[in-house]
Amino acid sequence: MKRLSKVFVATVLLIAALGVRAELVIEITQGVDNPTAIAVVPFGWSGTGTPPEDISAVINSDLNRSGQFEPVDRRDMLGFPRTEDEIFYRDWRALSTEYLLIGRVSATEQMRIEYELFDVTRQVQVAQGVEEGPINEARMLAHRVSDAVYQKLTGIPGAFATRLLYVSVTRVPNGRDYFRLTLADSDGARPIVLLESREPVLAPAWSPDGSEIAYVSFETSRPAIYRQNLVTGAREQLTNFKGLNSSPSWSPDGNTMAMVLSKDGSPDIYLMDMASKRLTRATRHYAIDTEPTWMPDGKSLLFTSDRGGRPQIYRYNLQAGSVERVTFDGNYNARARVAQDGRNVVMVTQRSGEFHIALHDLVTDRVTVLTSTQLDESPSIAPNGSMVLYATKQGDRGILAAVSVDGGVKFRLPAREGDVREPAWSPYMSR
Amino acid sequence: MKHLPVAGKAITLLFTALFLVACSGSDTKESEEAAAAAAAAAAAASAAEAEASAAATAEQTRLREAAMAVGNVFYFEFDSSTLTMDAQRSLDAHIAALQGSDATVRLEGHTDERGTRDYNMALGERRANSVRDYMVVNGIASYRIETVSYGEEKPVAYGSGESNWAQNRRVELK
Numbered sequence: 001m002k003r004l005s006k007v008f009v010a011t012v013l014l015i016a017a018l019g020v021r022a023e024l025v026i027e028i029t030q031g032v033d034n035p036t037a038i039a040v041v042p043f044g045w046s047g048t049g050t051p052p053e054d055i056s057a058v059i060n061s062d063l064n065r066s067g068q069f070e071p072v073d074r075r076d077m078l079g080f081p082r083t084e085d086e087i088f089y090r091d092w093r094a095l096s097t098e099y100l101l102i103g104r105v106s107a108t109e110q111m112r113i114e115y116e117l118f119d120v121t122r123q124v125q126v127a128q129g130v131e132e133g134p135i136n137e138a139r140m141l142a143h144r145v146s147d148a149v150y151q152k153l154t155g156i157p158g159a160f161a162t163r164l165l166y167v168s169v170t171r172v173p174n175g176r177d178y179f180r181l182t183l184a185d186s187d188g189a190r191p192i193v194l195l196e197s198r199e200p201v202l203a204p205a206w207s208p209d210g211s212e213i214a215y216v217s218f219e220t221s222r223p224a225i226y227r228q229n230l231v232t233g234a235r236e237q238l239t240n241f242k243g244l245n246s247s248p249s250w251s252p253d254g255n256t257m258a259m260v261l262s263k264d265g266s267p268d269i270y271l272m273d274m275a276s277k278r279l280t281r282a283t284r285h286y287a288i289d290t291e292p293t294w295m296p297d298g299k300s301l302l303f304t305s306d307r308g309g310r311p312q313i314y315r316y317n318l319q320a321g322s323v324e325r326v327t328f329d330g331n332y333n334a335r336a337r338v339a340q341d342g343r344n345v346v347m348v349t350q351r352s353g354e355f356h357i358a359l360h361d362l363v364t365d366r367v368t369v370l371t372s373t374q375l376d377e378s379p380s381i382a383p384n385g386s387m388v389l390y391a392t393k394q395g396d397r398g399i400l401a402a403v404s405v406d407g408g409v410k411f412r413l414p415a416r417e418g419d420v421r422e423p424a425w426s427p428y429m430s431r
Numbered sequence: 432m433k434h435l436p437v438a439g440k441a442i443t444l445l446f447t448a449l450f451l452v453a454c455s456g457s458d459t460k461e462s463e464e465a466a467a468a469a470a471a472a473a474a475a476a477s478a479a480e481a482e483a484s485a486a487a488t489a490e491q492t493r494l495r496e497a498a499m500a501v502g503n504v505f506y507f508e509f510d511s512s513t514l515t516m517d518a519q520r521s522l523d524a525h526i527a528a529l530q531g532s533d534a535t536v537r538l539e540g541h542t543d544e545r546g547t548r549d550y551n552m553a554l555g556e557r558r559a560n561s562v563r564d565y566m567v568v569n570g571i572a573s574y575r576i577e578t579v580s581y582g583e584e585k586p587v588a589y590g591s592g593e594s595n596w597a598q599n600r601r602v603e604l605k
Contacts, residue, residue: 171589177585200581200584200585202548202549202582202584203548203549218581218584221579222579223552223579223580243556243578244552244553244556244580246549246552246553247549260549260553262553262556267553267556288550288553288554288557290549290550290552290553291547291549291550304547304549304550306550311546311547311550332546334546334547334550335547335548335549335550348546348547350546355545355546375544375545375591377546377547377548378547378548393591396589396590396591421548422548
């Protein structure tokens with residue numbers, strides 16, 4: 001028992017330390033009706049000193065945030081088994097636990113996490129695995145364990161071992177605001193400021209392999225599109241045209257970037273060949289054409305246009321050069337993002353004067369409004385298609401929030417300070 | 432706005448006087464007399480011109496003050512880039528001031544927070560262009576006007592609600 005209480009102290013300290021490190025806080029507001037009860041037992045540690053990260057706390061928080069699980073509180077656990085022979089199933093059944101995750105962590109030069117998942121009712125092991133990597137990537141290794149557990153129990157690949165880009169703004173009354181472009185883990189931890197500017201920064205976008213990003217910065221007193229390599233830090237200005245330079249969107253093969261320029265008059269969609277930097281004009285209309293986003297097959301783009309009088313989503317077919325209207329429901333549908341299945345489209349829709357996030361099914365053309373707050377924007381869909389991250393307002397502050405594509409799970413990620421906006425969920429990262 | 436002095440005409444007159452001096456015959460006395468006359472004429476002309484230029488400067492100052500009095504921000508209705516009558520009247524004052532100078536201006540288009548950011552970026556440009564077009568139609572050369580849209584990125588009023596939004600839907604002339 002004495003050893004146990006020490007573990008608790010270490011745990012509390014670690015959680016406190018993590019809290020300080022994350023800029024975003026997570027508040028789960030709605031989960032599924034019958035979440036799966038899972039106990040994530042504190043993993044055994046066999047390295048020297050204290051473990052660099054509370055691996056099981058990271059996994060516990062991931063599963064909890066998904067809304068699909070109801071983790072058992074550590075303080076209710078009657079023991080912390082590290083291996084199968086230490087498990088007393090009766091204890092876990094008493095806590096109504098359906099699944100039990102145990103594991104062992106060791107670290108010398110690399111960190112190694114071994115984990116085992118048990119079905120408490122059937123008293124059998126249902127999954128096991130090992131994650132290995134650099135010690136400073138301990139949290140990412142933990143997220144990979146979450147991904148494996150999530151996939152085993154829901155049938156859907158997890159998206160915890162991914163990252164987020166977002167823009168935060170610190171207001172300076174009667175002065176110029178601070179704009180920051182930040183990269184963080186999918187749970188908001190380990191934030192890194194990639195760019196800080198006194199002029200607006202917006203529209204962050206990922207390259208398909210997750211190694212590069214693109215965004216718009218006004219640092220030259222005019223908008224320009226930049227690309228930045230997350231590995232080398234190399235930064236390149238891609239455009240500097242008169243008028244708009246906005247909405248960069250990388251093609252799925254990484255060879256082309258769609259963007260919005262108004263150098264030839266009205267805002268139109270252009271395609272830049274990333275190797276030669278040559279531009280091709282895709283749309284040609286006196287109305288506003290903006291917010292291009294690629295379909296996963298790379299053969300067409302969705303974009304917003306008010307060519308019909310009000311903003312609606314249209315589709316541009318690259319081969320045919322043709323444009324067709326996609327949305328007809330409501331008088332304001334804009335800024336589409338497509339799930340990897342090529343079917344679910346999330347967008348901003350206006351209903352009774354309020355702006356919500358909606359899901360448009362491209363197969364059935366059914367539209368489902370997912371959110372009920374009034375100034376929701378910038379939806380970004382997880383690479384596994386399960387959750388939509390978006391920006392909204394809480395009081396006068398901009399915050400991030402998330403909703404599952406079926407509307408059943410909701411959580412908020414308010415920042416400790418400033419306004420947060422324009423989340424961009426990364427693709428799956430190559431290892 | 433950058434204001435440059437209106438000195439062009441005075442310089443032209445002075446050159447005309449000097450040209451007359453240079454062309455006024457071979458006789459030295461005559462030419463001296465002519466030179467004296469020309470100098471007097473030039474002096475008179477420059478005095479008149481100085482007076483005229485002082486009057487022009489005064490007029491320019493008056494126009495500039497009138498333009499400053501109406502303010503340099505023009506407001507728009509929701510999702511609209513059409514100039515209101517109020518905005519046109521304010522702009523007329525600026526156009527009058529600009530016509531007597533060769534200052535350049537920067538028009539910054541802004542929107543309120545409603546709607547998507549990139550669509551608003553385009554809407555802000557439409558607003559700035561609509562102010563530019565009005566100025567060009569009224570005689571200000573387009574090369575003197577730079578437009579840039581900030582969309583909803585630089586609000587002057589941070590809160591929500593129409594009273595804040597109305598302040599943010601604007602074009603600023605700088």
